[in-house]
Amino acid sequence: MSLSGKFFKSKIKKKPSTQNLQSDVEIEKEKEKQNTSNQKLQPSLEENLKQLKQELGESSDIVYRTIQLTGKREILVSVIYIDGLGDSRSIQQFILESLSQRCEQKLQQSPEDDEFKIIKDFSITIGEIKTTQKMEDVAKAVLSGDSVVLVDRYSEGIITGTRGWEDRGVTEPTSETIVRGPKDGFSETLRMNTSLIRRRVKDGKLRIESKNVGSITKTDLAIVYIEGIVDPKVVEEVHSRIDKIEIDAILESGYIEELIQDETYTPFPTIYSTERPDVIVAGILEGRVGIIVDGTPFALLVPAIFTQFFQASEDYYQRADFSSLIRILRFGSFLLTLLVPSSYIAVTTFHQEMLPTRLLISLAAAREGVPFPALVEVLIMEITFEILREAGVRLPKAVGSAISIVGALVIGEAAVQAGLVSSAMVIVVSFTAITSFVIPSYNFTLAVRMMRFVYIFLAATFGLYGIILGLIALVLHLCSLRSFGVPYMEAFGPFNFQDQKDSIFRFPMKNLLTRPKLIGNKNKSRQQQPDQYQQKK
Structure with missing residues (x-):
């Protein structure tokens, strides 16, 4: 090989590749993320506010309200919240007024070591309170609509549940209209949607597990199921697929639907979406898992089968013969x-x-x-x-x-x-x-x-x-x-005679004794046999 060829080869070796550059950028981003997440609160209130302003920026809607309390010594307390996301009435009445009116007398009568405990347990009269030592948790709480109370000389913050933004409220669903049945539908607020489910299922086995998806939007979502009915493997699979999502933003439940679905090369939906709470409740009672995403009225239900897309909630509010006729009409x-x-x-x-x-x-x-x-x-x-x-x-x-x-x-x-x-x-x-x-x-x-x-x-x-x-x-x-x-063709392939009672036809309620075989296999019994009722009488 000539000298020029060797020189050209060495030049090529020294030139960094695009892949290496991308990996270096990703490593630097990961280091920055770890450094941010590892930041802890400092004993100095001024230093904590400075770090928080660097994290959140100098936005006009973020309120930093600092109060000076007088006990055996002067104490600076700062309340941080976002105007419009937090409930201003709760913040004013149960945090600011409570701190200024109830706290000072108690501080004067107590030792200095109990200052933080008095502020947390005696002065702040809001139901949801938790403490943290991480700056990441403080920033996340503020951006989620909660209020954070920081006390000078203490490297610990108090997160108070004061979320209270304007929402659309509970209205009738527009995409799934029915003649007979409940008229309430999901809204864009996650906690309101979970409360509509809690209102219908008054059982301690109902589980609502929260997650956070989206590196920028940090969208909240809830996984809803009934323990003892759902298959634990399905719940684990839902958690696993959601945890694998790495995306900047989740703006609607359609993002989640596309990212966790089984088969992407099919026009048929393999995840059921609805804006009706009674449909979600009926699904989790059969052994399915509901996924509710903050910011959208459309919730997801998994697993989904073919016949499910031909069924409406009104089928179970009408007579069985009429519902069966309507279902046959839909398949036709x-x-x-x-x-x-x-x-x-x-x-x-x-x-x-x-x-x-x-x-x-x-x-x-x-x-x-x-x-x-x-x-x-x-x-x-x-x-x-x-x-x-x-x-x-x-x-x-x-x-x-x-x-x-x-x-x-x-x-x-x-x-x-x-x-x-x-x-x-x-x-x-x-x-x-x-x-x-x-x-x-x-x-x-x-x-x-x-x-x-x-x-x-x-x-x-x-x-x-x-x-x-x-x-x-x-x-x-x-x-x-x-x-x-x-x-996907459960009840038809593999064929199951028992599930035919609620597929093309809808048998009377007294005959629907079991849940779908391949969905509610943890607890198959839906109701007692008629002869058991007679024996009890």
Whole structure:
């Protein structure tokens, strides 16, 4: 090798790679994070306030209120909170006024060593109090809406629960409307949402475990389950998946849903989302785990199965026969919205002999002036309707519904008059859209809308054979899915006769004696046998 070649090789070796630079930056960030988390409070109040201001910045909404108390010696006490996140009335009445009015006389009568204890136990009259020696805990508490009391000459802080920001309150759910049943829905406040669950489940086995996700937003979430009913392995798996999340921000429960789901390469949701407290309670009573995220009214429920997306909470508030009829209607609507456009293409293009003669002549007459094949005709109408549906969702409520309905009528009529599409195609697309609204879960409806286009292309290519092959592939795909270890097609694959009582049909309540076999396997009994009731009487 020549000298120039050796020199060039040595140059390449000395040049730092992008990976090394990235790893160095990550190491420095990790060191900074560890240094920040390891910072402890100092005995000097001035030094603690200085460190806290460096951590939080000189923001105008952060209040640093310092009070001078007179006992056997002068004591400086500082109260730190964020204006707008903390309950100003509680801070004023139970911290500031209490410190200035109740504390001084007690301090004068007590030894100097008991000053911190008197301030914590006697002066601050708020229910939720805890102490900390870490600056990280102090900063986190302030940013979460709590108030922190720091006392001069003591390297310990008092965190008081004074969260009290403005919220939307409890209102009726907008995405899951029902005729009969409770009208309250989750809001954007985590503690209000957990209280709605506590209100329904007055049992000591209800567990609500808190976590913090997001390195910047530090979003609070709660994991809700009933001990003794839930499978401990599912709870461990939920904790494990949430603990592995490393992201800057969690702004909605959809972030959590996408990051912890089992199968990412499927259009079908494997986690159930709802804004109804009674749905979450019904789920955890069956052995599921609820995940409630602060800042959003939509809670998550795992594990989720296929039939769950066709069930509504109102099914259990109505008679069993009527609920069963509605469920059959939903499953039928699922098949219709998935297959009606593709079946129309397959029959009119490849299998005309399957149609009665009069119907075939009528369809041929309707399509006489249409210049496009059935595939293009369906795509024009389906895409147009999807655009109108999305426009109706995004527009203000006052004009959204009017625009979507009027737009569909006007465009459909104009397209038929212009000869771009046939009248039969307008009927097919309209019927498909109506049947898609019958499915209670919006997330599942989105998956069906996506799959509908796949079947349209299969029908245009292979006819009914393509549709049948697509259905076989769909069933195989659904059977391969799992949600936190539970088969997605539970009750059907593997088949379980006992769970058929609450799948397509809904048997009367007295017959629903057990929980789902693969979900509530820790405690299978839901209620006592009827003969046991008679024996007790």
